[in-house]
Amino acid sequence: MNEGLEAYRVLEAKQQPQWPDASAVQLASDELASQPPLVFAGEADQLRTRLAAAARGEAFLLQGGDCAETFEAATADKIRDRVKTLLQMAVVLTYGASMPVIKVGRMAGQFAKPRSSDTETRDGVTLPAYRGDLVNGYDFTPEARAVDPNRLTRGYHVSASTLNLIRAFTQGGFADLRQVHEWNKGFVGTPANQRYESLAAEIDRALKFMEACGVDHTALTQTEFYVSHEALLLDYERPLVRIDSRTGLPYGTSGHMLWIGERTRDLNGAHVDLLSRLRNPIGVKLGPTASVDDALRLIDKLDPEREPGRLTFITRMGAGKIRDVLPGLLEGVRDAGAQPLWITDPMHGNGITTETGYKTRRFDDVMDELRGFFEAHREVGTFPGGIHVELTGDDVTECLGGSENIDEETLATRYESLCDPRLNHRQSLELAFQVAEELKK
């Protein structure tokens, strides 16, 4: 069955760079194919089991990280702060919802971006669009914007070192629940951080109580943390597909969970074909134009056995549309007898551009889409199984609003994203508190 792994090559593959030199891509591809896998197939299986619980309403998925990771920002501090932010959000959610929270970073591979145009023009100069560090550089010069296949192997190595640090943090004691206070250190005393502090104090008391009762707390010393990215660049993904020696089946070993973006989810396209043949848990973004029929055909193609945890639909409808569009989609899929995991991406349907030219999102719109997501699921009786957000542990000013009330002027002070605007550390925590409230309803 593994011959099918090449079938995607004759299908339309959207959003691929025009590599200047086929032999250089082949070299990079051979190099990737000779490297060890980044993740182990058994881990992907374990994540699928966890996601199956979420699809049944017994766990909640927290997926988050940068819109576009960069090679330069793969530093220890930045990786640590993103992991800390996700761990803090997970604590808020676990405590609020009293259910396991599955932690999945948009990390260690989120280096390729779909673009609405192949080129970008500034002051009369037109250059290739930035497609992510896996393809070209961000600086607006012909040299930086030239697509470079050597970036494929560099991306692999940056992913490996990112993943190594994540594993060290989450297995080596840093993610021990008894460190719950530590994760808040270094973040300024905002209302969200204060609220977190009192929750951490409650958790501390509960842990001490359990310890005094002699409860074994080894389960709390390590945490499972998975990585995911959009499987966009086929010249990166295909060489990292490996046949698992345990089962003889193919896995994408560039990350535990791979997703297909809104722009590349064509049923007959290369992305859907390649990912349909891999055993990883697969996500698909669904925008406001997705019909029940689209969803059902994606299920037939990507999850014909309707295996729990295999398929996650990541809806990104926009705050103004979700209440109209999502209930029908949920109903149609449920009535067809399928039970994918449904999660919300409240970011990508809510982009705006300010008059000063900043791509941003209003925190209020993000929250509104979140509430719409929970309302739609309550209406239909399906389970709102998770959130997918663009965030950073840094104190950036990219999304408008939140308790610190970032306004249009403030955006300029610390806008660092090379692609979409991310929630900063405290906006992320605020969002987690609100999601926890929704989960309690």
Ligand code: PEP
């Ligand atoms: C993204 O997740 O960064 C992205 C491009 O999303 P979408 O495919 O939903 O537009």
Ligand code: MN
């Ligand atoms: Mn994005």
